[in-house]
Amino acid sequence: xxxxxxxxxxxxxxxxxxxxxxxxxxxxxxxxxxxxxxxxxxxxxxxxxxxxxxxxxxxxxxxxxxxxxxxxxxxxxxxxxxxxxxxxxxxxxxxxxxxxxxxxxxxxxxxxxxxxxxxxxxxxxxxxxxxxxxxxxxxxxxxxxxxxxxxxxxxxxxxxxxxxxxxxxxxxxxxxxxxxxxxxxxxxxxxxxxxxxxxxxxxxxxxxxxxxxxxxxxxxxxxxxxxxxxxxxxxxxxxxxxxxxxxxxxxxxxxxxxxxxxxxxxxxxxxxxxxxxxxxxxxxxxxxxxxxxxxxxxxxxxxxxxxxxxxxxxxxxxxxxxxxxxxxxxxxxxxxxxxxxxxxxxxxxxxxxxxxxxxxxxxxxxxxxxxxx
Amino acid sequence: xxxxxxxxxxxxxxxxxxxxxxxxxxxxxxxxxxxxxxxxxxxxxxxxxxxxxxxxxxxxxxxxxxxxxxxxxxxxxxxxxxxxxxxxxxxxxxxxxxxxxxxxxxxxxxxxxxxxxxxxxxxxxxxxxxxxxxxxxxxxxxxxxxxxxxxxxxxxxxxxxxxxxxxxxxxxxxxxxxxxxxxxxxxxxxxxxxx
Numbered sequence: 418x419x420x421x422x423x424x425x426x427x428x429x430x431x432x433x434x435x436x437x438x439x440x441x442x443x444x445x446x447x448x449x450x451x452x453x454x455x456x457x458x459x460x461x462x463x464x465x466x467x468x469x470x471x472x473x474x475x476x477x478x479x480x481x482x483x484x485x486x487x488x489x490x491x492x493x494x495x496x497x498x499x500x501x502x503x504x505x506x507x508x509x510x511x512x513x514x515x516x517x518x519x520x521x522x523x524x525x526x527x528x529x530x531x532x533x534x535x536x537x538x539x540x541x542x543x544x545x546x547x548x549x550x551x552x553x554x555x556x557x558x559x560x561x562x563x564x565x566x567x568x569x570x571x572x573x574x575x576x577x578x579x580x581x582x583x584x585x586x587x588x589x590x591x592x593x594x595x596x597x598x599x600x601x602x603x604x605x606x607x608x609x610x611x612x613x614x615x616x617x618x619x620x621x622x623x624x625x626x627x628x629x630x631x632x633x634x635x636x637x638x639x640x641x642x643x644x645x646x647x648x649x650x651x652x653x654x655x656x657x658x659x660x661x662x663x664x665x666x667x668x669x670x671x672x673x674x675x676x677x678x679x680x681x682x683x684x685x686x687x688x689x690x691x692x693x694x695x696x697x698x699x700x701x702x703x704x705x706x707x708x709x710x711x712x713x714x715x716x717x718x719x720x721x722x723x724x725x726x727x728x729x730x731x732x733x734x735x736x737x738x739x740x741x742x743x744x745x746x747x748x749x750x751x752x753x754x755x756x757x758x759x760x761x762x763x764x765x766x767x768x769x770x771x772x773x774x775x776x777x778x779x780x781x782x783x784x785x786x787x788x789x790x
Numbered sequence: 791x792x793x794x795x796x797x798x799x800x801x802x803x804x805x806x807x808x809x810x811x812x813x814x815x816x817x818x819x820x821x822x823x824x825x826x827x828x829x830x831x832x833x834x835x836x837x838x839x840x841x842x843x844x845x846x847x848x849x850x851x852x853x854x855x856x857x858x859x860x861x862x863x864x865x866x867x868x869x870x871x872x873x874x875x876x877x878x879x880x881x882x883x884x885x886x887x888x889x890x891x892x893x894x895x896x897x898x899x900x901x902x903x904x905x906x907x908x909x910x911x912x913x914x915x916x917x918x919x920x921x922x923x924x925x926x927x928x929x930x931x932x933x934x935x936x937x938x939x940x941x942x943x944x945x946x947x948x949x950x951x952x953x954x955x956x957x958x959x960x961x962x963x964x965x966x967x968x969x970x971x972x973x974x975x976x977x978x979x980x981x982x983x984x985x
Contacts, residue, residue, distance in 0.1 A: 726851065728846065744855070744860075747853050747855070747863075748860070748862075748863035749863070751853070751863045751864050752863050752864070752865055754865070754868060756831075756833065756851040757833075757851055757853055758842075758845075758846040758850070758851050758852055758853065759842075759852075759853040759854050759855075760839055760842040760843050760846060760852075760854045761839060761854055762839065762843070763839070777843055780843060780847045781843050781846045781847055783847065784846050784847030784848055784849050785846055785847075785849065787849055788848075788849025788850070
């Protein structure tokens with residue numbers, strides 16, 4: 418049995434990994450999972466890229482929480498991406514905290530976590546780290562790279578960075594650049610983390626800035642939902658409370674409204690699973706992302722060297738990466754003469770729609786991938 | 791699968807292996823036929839999301855977009871043919887869309903329902919009502935056809951703009967008919983244009 422393949426894998430690659438910021442990382446630890454069997458000609462490899470706070474457990478139960486894989490609606494037996502046919506790879510991104518190299522990793526030089534000494538990374542650096550992993554796995558060309566949200570940024574960056582290593586890119590609910598509004602929301606989150614006295618310049622060890630990270634997550638979570646979705650789920654409904662009259666305002670600052678309670682829960686549970694410094698680094702990488710800027714200011718230039726086919730999907734209630742951003746990418750792909758499919762799908766759920774039950778998205782991805790020779 | 795008659799004419803006259811942009815491609819029926827029978831690299835643009843999803847799900851590169859606003863990004867001469875079938879009369883600015891077609895494609899196929907067909911004329915003349923025919927099935931208030939055009943209108947328009955006509959085909963009840971009296975007798979016209 419080949420130790421490189423399977424669930425919950427982790428490898429330390431010598432690298433070195435040259436970074437956009439000028440630094441160099443070596444070794445590079447990468448946590449990842451693979452599903453299915455790599456074809457003898459290596460032609461059936463599909464890389465799945467996760468979002469900001471995602472992980473490598475794309476289609477297997479999370480080892481700690483037991484929750485189903487985060488994209489098991491799209492990846493799995495009988496799904497558009499099927500390990501019975503495809504060799505599926507999903508790795509934890511560089512800078513994250515689920516086993517890959519990031520600010521919470523012990524720096525071999527100092528024997529302490531990197532913390533804020535970790536270099537600032539970019540989406541393209543994440544992609545370069547994935548390419549190192551593919552080298553290790555013996556995958557020279559990807560049949561497809563597939564991602565939503567920040568995963569979509571990687572899926573766009575892949576053919577731009579390695580034009581000959583990818584035959585198709587599926588980019589869902591994503592964008593080719595962070596707008597001022599995107600950056601602004603991330604900055605609120607980062608300031609919340611850094612304003613928490615427990616952050617201690619990133620050197621918090623076992624006592625993390627839970628309050629700050631929790632607030633960061635609460636603010637971000639709002640951007641993942643639609644106004645209509647929040648209204649439908651919570652409206653102005655009040656919390657039932659043990660020592661009070663049900664549905665009464667407290668005339669205080671408890672979580673009176675159900676939406677407050679929900680957000681607090683989202684914030685608190687996030688702290689248990691995510692590292693505050695990783696949150697700073699990955700949001701920074703997303704803010705720095707501007708694929709046009711990397712290619713002389715013209716987005717079409719990013720796609721001239723590749724022959725990859727593209728499929729973009731947006732959701733009509735996603736105001737984080739609205740349809741106009743996908744359309745912007747589509748126009749650039751048209752200008753570059755690339756084959757592109759694009760559809761805006763309807764969903765009440767805002768940005769999060771790509772992670773939820775979306776049969777039409779599945780049909781589109783399925784049809785698109787089947788046409789990739 | 792049988793193609794709509796105007797699409798069948800277009801499919802018969804697209805050169806093998808050509809690059810084609812189908813503007814208003816619907817569910818991709820023509821694109822699929824061109825790909826499968828003539829080895830054509832066909833790209834599509836379609837307004838209706840459900841149609842786009844159907845096209846993409848059959849493996850076609852279809853982009854959701856609007857002929858009136860989403861053609862500007864395509865470079866000059868990037869296709870051998872640009873096709874506009876049954877879409878001209880739904881455009882806000884058909885003249886500008888036609889300019890774009892002939893900029894993007896070296897040649898353009900344009901097909902449209904003829905508003906001067908005798909059945910349309912009779913309906914208006916005797917009935918005094920906006921015509922509802924098999925080719926124009928919608929009522930005046932819900933029709934997507936906002937710029938009705940006749941074959942003679944279209945010919946006049948082309949000659950004013952110095953657009954060369956390389957071919958013209960006329961249909962009545964789904965079958966080909968001659969040029970003679972086409973403006974009165976044809977329900978449907980297909981033009982092959984060149985700059």
